[in-house]
């Protein structure tokens with residue numbers, strides 16, 4: 492099976508590496524070619540344009556930062572749509588709006604391919620250790636041909652049932668990510684305001700029934716001051732924007748999500764967009 496990864500950023504890079512290590516023929520394209528250099532050195536092949544990449548492969552994974560970037564790369568001259576061929580699976584791993592899946596799927600189908608929404612649950616560490624959860628808008632039978640690709644990427648699959656449901660599942664789960672990040676930031680800042688040390692706060696959290704891998708990972712980042720992005724804060728805020736839009740579409744009152752959006756927006760305005768989402772903790776430093 493020949494596979495392609497379009498977008499070799501935080502998530503696309505480890506995914507492509509996993510595919511190479513699984514022994515698949517891997518092709519890549521990235522807007523900034525230099526960022527794909529380590530993958531090319533490891534055996535990936537370079538396609539000159541998104542269309543050329545699509546033409547080369549049986550499965551094309553899109554791992555682009557935002558809905559706007561995905562749309563641009565899809566429709567541009569020599570974009571993805573120009574390269575769709577009969578039998579191609581376009582597997583969109585981005586966290587995008589439901590309307591995007593509904594727009595892209597018929598266009599890919601017209602050219603003989605199949606579009607699948609397949610967002611990712613898990614961040615860079617999970618991608619690196621092949622522990623992603625892929626939320627697929629489809630059924631086990633319908634997506635059976637993709638098994639070697641999904642296994643190669645390093646993910647467990649949850650089949651959400653039909654087109655677009657993978658994206659909705661991702662948005663619902665990502666509300667937990669946003670709220671948990673905000674809760675961890677606010678609670679650890681409150682502890683500091685009480686005069687409690689961060690070591691004792693995180694020790695108690697770790698020993699309690701509240702302990703969770705997410706708390707542990709983000710706690711370590713806070714304590715070491717390492718705010719390098721796993722999920723960049725600006726992408727967390729982008730996801731909250733999408734969550735709010737989908738919630739209002741179904742007239743759902745998003746009490747907690749609305750507050751989280753205000754908090755992450757403030758953090759982004761403070762210039763923390765490129766840092767990890769847990770940099771939202773710095774808002775409280777400024778307020779204190």
Ligand SMILES: NC(=O)c1ccc[n+]([C@@H]2O[C@H](COP(=O)([O-])OP(=O)(O)OC[C@H]3O[C@@H](n4cnc5c(N)ncnc54)[C@H](OP(=O)(O)O)[C@@H]3O)[C@@H](O)[C@H]2O)c1
Nearest residue numbers: 498499500501502522523555556560585586611614721722
């Ligand atoms: N990071 C996470 O923890 C995580 C977890 C789950 C889901 N996701 C989702 O997965 C997707 C990818 O996330 P990521 O963290 O890998 O993002 P990222 O590293 O910030 O960016 C991914 C890629 O998007 C490309 N890109 C951005 N704007 C572009 C444009 N206008 N035209 C062409 N390419 C463009 C970047 O190219 P350049 O290299 O040229 O900048 C990069 O290769 C997003 O939808 C995100 O919400 C992320």
